[in-house]
Amino acid sequence: MRLSPLIFLLLISATAAGSSLVDSTDGRYGFEARLTYGFLVAHRPNLRPLQERHLRSIEFSLLVPTDGQRGWQQDFAFPEKGLQLAFFDLGNAERLGLGVALYPFLDFPLAGQGQWKWRLRYGMGLGYVQRNFDPEVNYKNTAIGSKLNGVIHFDLRVRKRFGRGALEGGLGITHYSNGATAMPNLGINLAAAHFGYLQYFGTKSPKHHIQLLRVRSGxxxxxxxxxxxxxxxxxxxxxxxxxxxxxxxxxxxxxxxxxxxxxxxxxxxxxxxxxxxxxxxxxxxxxxxxxxxxxxxxxxxxxxxxxxxxxxxxxxxxxxxxxxxxxxxxxxxxxxxxxxxxxxxxxxxxxxxxxxxxxxxxxxxxxx
Structure with missing residues (x-):
């Protein structure tokens, strides 16, 4: 994907400002629900017929905060681990139908002050497309040749905390591809804005702020x-x-x-x-x-x-x-x-x- 350099730069800059002032995690785990609204990106001219209307999705996530017991968790300013399930209306019932994506992810804090934080979510997993290419009944779907595909997802968003809850809004990309195991495979790129609510549950854990003795070199x-x-x-x-x-x-x-x-x-x-x-x-x-x-x-x-x-x-x-x-x-x-x-x-x-x-x-x- 051409966005790979951007993903990389955001990952290595994951050093959330002010995170050292927080003494404990937000909870033992969290649940998030969010709605998205966007469009299928026609990165090739022959994909434009698939752009019938805007896409929509509803997404559910399980998140587990990290407490810094492992060195990498402190290096990335206490990210969250999670699993996301998304259900897409792909915007073209006849040629694409519905889509499903399931992927583990890491959620990195980037920067922010007080209750406002910028965050990056990056995940890879599996996706399902209801209507793939068929030479007889769906020959105009030149994007994807298989129902089961790999998925890469990332999004950049802002989070506003209040108590043990949070509101989030941002922009993201979800990419479907079967890696050329079946033709056609131009891929499906979904660009969407999202808005969601997150709630944490369970006992908070103290954060470990003393850097573990590990220095990589050579x-x-x-x-x-x-x-x-x-x-x-x-x-x-x-x-x-x-x-x-x-x-x-x-x-x-x-x-x-x-x-x-x-x-x-x-x-x-x-x-x-x-x-x-x-x-x-x-x-x-x-x-x-x-x-x-x-x-x-x-x-x-x-x-x-x-x-x-x-x-x-x-x-x-x-x-x-x-x-x-x-x-x-x-x-x-x-x-x-x-x-x-x-x-x-x-x-x-x-x-x-x-x-x-x-x-x-x-x-x-x-x-x-």
């Missing part, structure tokens, strides 16, 4: 392998294997952020097919392999790493994708193993999802 490294499948045009065709092997060298910038430099080798079984379809006289040596190099940043939230990468193909026979690729995703760090999920894209067009497992190499610096 370099560390990981490697992972991934495998997935993808579909190319025309829709409802063959599935092709997509795989990658990647290595990353991380340089610690702070307790929250690492700089990343890495190398990749991608295998895409569909490349030869696409080349033969576009070249009148296919040249010898056509290959499904292409190397890559990448750089980027990782935001560490405990054992969870949120990644934002920009990559380049030093060599590729297939030119229609361009030379640049992007990654947005996450990895979870176990003592030595890592679990990886990335969405690899060419600009705003999904290439494939990297489902992977990897290894974290030993380092003298303290890492996740």
């Amino acid at each position: 370099f560390w490294a990981t490697a992972f392998a991934s495998a997935s499948w993808k579909e190319i045009y025309p829709p409802l065709g063959r599935k092709y294997l997509a795989a990658s092997v990647s290595g990353d060298l991380f340089y610690v910038l702070s307790n929250k952020v690492d700089a990343v430099l890495g190398a990749d080798l991608f295998y895409d079984q569909s490349l030869r097919v696409r080349m033969e379809a576009t070249e009148k006289s296919p040249q010898p040596g056509s290959t499904n392999l292409r190397p890559g190099v990448h750089t980027g940043l990782q935001v560490l939230v405990g054992k969870l790493g949120l990644l934002f990468n920009l990559g380049y193909y030093p060599y590729t026979r297939f030119q229609e994708d361009g030379r640049y690729f992007h990654r947005i995703g996450f990895r979870y760090y176990f003592p030595r193993l890592i679990a990886v999920m990335n969405l690899k894209t060419h600009y705003a067009r999904a290439d494939f999802v990297e489902w992977g497992i990897g290894w974290r190499f030993r380092s003298t610096s303290k890492t996740p």
Whole structure:
């Protein structure tokens, strides 16, 4: 997604002004309900027919405040963890129908004074679209080719506290994509304003304000392998294997952020097919392999790493994708193993999802 740099900048700036003056959490847990009103973003001209009317949704969230017992909670000014369930009227009953999204999220305080706070919510999970593409009965839905999809959500909003309740209002984006596992996959982007009410319950917990003794520094490294499948045009065709092997060298910038430099080798079984379809006289040596190099940043939230990468193909026979690729995703760090999920894209067009497992190499610096 093109909004990834903005998400990253907001995440690393999560240092809510005045949060050190608060001695306890707002409660043990909280419930939120909110209403949204917005529109489907036609990021390609052929998506404009889907913009029949404005979209609406009702959303419910469970939130759990953090108390700073773990170092990352203090680094991010005591964020909240949660689970959100959203029901969308997508604004086009015939071609899109209803949508559902379910995703865990982290809710970060950014800045504010007194009872007013700016906050950022960032989540990834699963989504359902009632009416996906069908060549006979729904051929005008060129946005999404599957009912089950991945979802990325973020919103920026202001919260006004009073007692154990709060009112919130803001703007957000919800993105549906199946990662090119089914065509078409231009994706559905929902932009909406929202207004909600939040109520906390349960016993308040004292906040830990003394920074835990953990200072990250130096370099560390990981490697992972991934495998997935993808579909190319025309829709409802063959599935092709997509795989990658990647290595990353991380340089610690702070307790929250690492700089990343890495190398990749991608295998895409569909490349030869696409080349033969576009070249009148296919040249010898056509290959499904292409190397890559990448750089980027990782935001560490405990054992969870949120990644934002920009990559380049030093060599590729297939030119229609361009030379640049992007990654947005996450990895979870176990003592030595890592679990990886990335969405690899060419600009705003999904290439494939990297489902992977990897290894974290030993380092003298303290890492996740």
